[in-house]
Amino acid sequence: KRVVTLRKSLLVHTKRSALENVQLKFIDTSSKFGHGRFQTREEREQFQGTLKKDL
Secondary structure, three states: OOOOOOOOOOOOOOOOOOOOOOOOOOOOOOOOOOOOOOOOHHHHHHHHOOOHHHO
């Protein structure tokens, strides 16, 4: 599992894009295997469909 650190900015940002309010609900950075693209094997199989090795 990886730690995600959110910190308050040291400078006051005045750009319009920086002042936009962001609603952050969930960050999924964990994976049981691989590089974190899919959370579980079932999720990967559902996305990729039937593979040649599964026949």
